[in-house]
Amino acid sequence: MSSTSRHTSRPASAGSFDVCVRGAGAVGSTLALALSAGGLRVALVDAAPLRAAGGEDLRTYALNARAVALLQQLRVWDALPGDAACRVNRMRVHGDAGGQLDFSAWQQCESEIAWIVDAAALESGLAQALRYAGGVERLAGAASEPAAQLVAVCEGAHSSTRAALDAGHVRTPYGHSGIATRLVADRPHQGTAWQWFRSPDILALLPFHRPQPDASYGLVWSVPEAEAQRLMALDDAAFERELNAAAGPAAGQLRLAGQRASWPLALGRARHWCGAGWVLAGDAAHQVHPLAGHGLNLGLADVQTLAEVLLAARRDEPWRSLGDERLLRRYERRRAAATAAMAVTTDTLWQLFRGDMPVLRELRNRGMTLLDGLPPLKRWLIDQARDLR
Numbered sequence: 001m002s003s004t005s006r007h008t009s010r011p012a013s014a015g016s017f018d019v020c021v022r023g024a025g026a027v028g029s030t031l032a033l034a035l036s037a038g039g040l041r042v043a044l045v046d047a048a049p050l051r052a053a054g055g056e057d058l059r060t061y062a063l064n065a066r067a068v069a070l071l072q073q074l075r076v077w078d079a080l081p082g083d084a085a086c087r088v089n090r091m092r093v094h095g096d097a098g099g100q101l102d103f104s105a106w107q108q109c110e111s112e113i114a115w116i117v118d119a120a121a122l123e124s125g126l127a128q129a130l131r132y133a134g135g136v137e138r139l140a141g142a143a144s145e146p147a148a149q150l151v152a153v154c155e156g157a158h159s160s161t162r163a164a165l166d167a168g169h170v171r172t173p174y175g176h177s178g179i180a181t182r183l184v185a186d187r188p189h190q191g192t193a194w195q196w197f198r199s200p201d202i203l204a205l206l207p208f209h210r211p212q213p214d215a216s217y218g219l220v221w222s223v224p225e226a227e228a229q230r231l232m233a234l235d236d237a238a239f240e241r242e243l244n245a246a247a248g249p250a251a252g253q254l255r256l257a258g259q260r261a262s263w264p265l266a267l268g269r270a271r272h273w274c275g276a277g278w279v280l281a282g283d284a285a286h287q288v289h290p291l292a293g294h295g296l297n298l299g300l301a302d303v304q305t306l307a308e309v310l311l312a313a314r315r316d317e318p319w320r321s322l323g324d325e326r327l328l329r330r331y332e333r334r335r336a337a338a339t340a341a342m343a344v345t346t347d348t349l350w351q352l353f354r355g356d357m358p359v360l361r362e363l364r365n366r367g368m369t370l371l372d373g374l375p376p377l378k379r380w381l382i383d384q385a386r387d388l389r
């Protein structure tokens with residue numbers, strides 16, 4: 001496709017802002033912070049009314065080392081309340097016919113495999129940091145269209161601005177929903193994350209400190225949509241019974257410690273991430289199954305790369321508009337392979353574990369156990385997950 005055919009009506013004039021970031025989720029907010037830290041003037045537009053600190057998101061995110069390093073650099077991470085993030089020291093993954101994988105930070109000589117962070121606390125920490133960020137102006141309401149050289153679309157998986165651009169976005173629903181809630185166990189988690197890959201569900205327990213330090217988990221349970229509706233409609237006692245039957249005794253007796261929410265899961269990808277005057281980042285560009293806990297990690301890596309490209313251009317090519325498509329393609333080229341690889345990995349795992357054929361079951365469980373006996377490959381997998389360059 002020619003670059004002309006991807007032109008939009010969006011003006012690439014030097015407006016009052018250098019960049020207009022659309023969407024103040026974790027990706028858009030972090031991008032606004034990173035750009036303003038580099039001296040750019042940023043408008044941050046969100047469809048939702050500006051929220052007071054403390055959101056309602058029930059999720060816990062698994063964040064990798066690269067994402068945490070970026071949030072540290074932007075002074076968001078260290079300002080989070082002490083109980084809002086928890087180190088994962090060990091990860092135990094189970095198949096549906098005896099397959100097992102055990103990752104340990106200690107064996108890999110790392111201080112942690114990943115961090116689990118409270119989604120609402122992260123959102124609140126980002127909002128707090130934005131209040132002190134000199135170059136950012138926050139505007140509420142999707143109708144706001146401040147003039148800027150570049151519009152960075154960070155509106156998430158269902159972006160309406162992306163729909164009006166020639167991005168070629170394709171969304172393939174998995175037919176599953178992810179149920180999230182908070183749990184408390186009757187024994188300490190010791191920083192262990194648990195995951196059960198079965199057909200048809202995938203269940204993850206992410207160690208956490210809220211509401212009870214050292215004994216809480218964030219639940220992410222991916223189940224077929226009809227089953228998700230049934231589980232969501234159960235009363236708390238019945239839900240707890242089904243959850244404990246599914247998880248078994250490994251993590252202890254689990255009880256609900258909050259409301260439940262569910263999200264329809266899909267694989268999504270835009271064919272084009274940029275055009276003259278616009279660029280996509282985060283879930284607006286790519287959406288993956290949460291089974292590996294990577295969606296936001298990919299989005300924050302987009303932020304880091306996009307900020308590097310834009311700030312380098314401002315420094316080294318001051319004559320160039322930040323909305324120049326050739327400039328934005330540098331970002332797309334640097335991110336496309338990594339995000340495509342993660343989409344293929346999560347989708348392959350999903351396909352491998354959804355089938356119920358005995359031969360497939362045998363294969364996937366043997367594969368897991370085989371991998372468990374190969375320390376160099378496990379080390380490589382941990383390095384990929386940490387995503388440190």
Ligand SMILES: Cc1cc2nc3c(=O)[nH]c(=O)nc-3n(C[C@H](O)[C@H](O)[C@H](O)COP(=O)(O)OP(=O)(O)OC[C@H]3O[C@@H](n4cnc5c(N)ncnc54)[C@H](O)[C@@H]3O)c2cc1C
Pocket residue numbers: 022023024025026027028045046047048059060061062063141142154155156157158159160161178179180220263281282283284290292293294295296297298299
């Ligand atoms: C159950 C579940 C568990 C997950 N667990 C993990 C995990 O452990 N680790 C991980 O890395 N990822 C995880 N993810 C993925 C992660 O949630 C997403 O990748 C991440 O939230 C994407 O952030 P975003 O800012 O791109 O989009 P969003 O979080 O969707 O934010 C988009 C923002 O744009 C705003 N907006 C929308 N439309 C407009 C408009 N027209 N104009 C202006 N603003 C607009 C919205 O109000 C919102 O604030 C999980 C996802 C699910 C569903």
